[in-house]
Amino acid sequence: MTNKLIIGNWKMNGSRASIKALLAEIVAAEVAPGCEVVVCAPSPYLAMCAHILSGSGVRLGAQDLSAHESGAYTGEVSASMLREFGCHYVLIGHSERRTYHHENDAAVACKTVRALEAGLIPVVCVGETPHERESGQTEAVLSQQVLALTTALSSSQLTQIVIAYEPVWAIGTGHSASADTAQQAHATIRRYLNAPCSILYGGSVKPDNAAQLLAMPDIDGALIGGASLNAKAFLTIAHACLDVDKPC
Numbered sequence: 001m002t003n004k005l006i007i008g009n010w011k012m013n014g015s016r017a018s019i020k021a022l023l024a025e026i027v028a029a030e031v032a033p034g035c036e037v038v039v040c041a042p043s044p045y046l047a048m049c050a051h052i053l054s055g056s057g058v059r060l061g062a063q064d065l066s067a068h069e070s071g072a073y074t075g076e077v078s079a080s081m082l083r084e085f086g087c088h089y090v091l092i093g094h095s096e097r098r099t100y101h102h103e104n105d106a107a108v109a110c111k112t113v114r115a116l117e118a119g120l121i122p123v124v125c126v127g128e129t130p131h132e133r134e135s136g137q138t139e140a141v142l143s144q145q146v147l148a149l150t151t152a153l154s155s156s157q158l159t160q161i162v163i164a165y166e167p168v169w170a171i172g173t174g175h176s177a178s179a180d181t182a183q184q185a186h187a188t189i190r191r192y193l194n195a196p197c198s199i200l201y202g203g204s205v206k207p208d209n210a211a212q213l214l215a216m217p218d219i220d221g222a223l224i225g226g227a228s229l230n231a232k233a234f235l236t237i238a239h240a241c242l243d244v245d246k247p248c
């Protein structure tokens with residue numbers, strides 16, 4: 001049975017009350033067999049989420065981490081802190097961080113190493129901008145982003161990471177990549193990675209397109225933004241892997 005990984009990225013949304021309500025619904029639902037469900041919460045809520053999720057099948061993730069192990073880095077959160085507060089996963093190099101915080105491929109690779117050292121599973125985000133796609137640079141961009149990882153990580157470390165293909169033009173736009181377009185990009189990433197990693201698709205994944213995307217041979221799960229803030233939508237997506245033709 002192939003495991004599908006379904007990750008919700010709440011971004012900078014929620015409050016104590018709304019997160020408690022959202023998690024209550026997610027925890028109460030049965031996780032589809034062969035499907036790992038993860039929620040990536042804003043840092044201040046991680047401890048509360050870890051408490052609520054303990055004993056459930058749902059795993060916790062963070063949305064970023066420091067490239068440093070510890071020290072005088074005001075405002076940063078280290079990998080070991082995330083691990084200590086119950087995180088199993090951490091998102092790295094989301095396009096919003098690459099754009100607004102100028103994170104480059106080298107910083108992303110460094111954070112990935114920090115996460116692995118602390119026992120976290122890094123979910124490294126890659127993807128091209130609209131301009132890069134329109135000008136035919138998609139493969140070049142993806143190969144460059146993957147090269148930073150294959151250069152910085154040992155071959156055994158490479159097998160422990162998860163990649164999320166998130167085309168920037170599909171994030172928060174309501175216009176997901178088609179299943180064929182996403183499959184093509186995933187196959188490209190897999191070829192350049194040359195390691196048995198899970199590759200998730202992210203970018204306007206919704207209940208009505210999840211099954212089609214998850215049915216593609218190189219799509220091993222989904223990274224969900226907006227729809228993960230609604231328990232019903234998120235759980236419908238998580239259950240979509242049961243509907244695909246191949247076992248999940």
Ligand SMILES: O=C(CO)COP(=O)(O)O
Binds near residue numbers: 009170
């Ligand atoms: O950025 C994303 C997940 O990390 C995708 O966001 P949306 O699902 O809202 O498009």
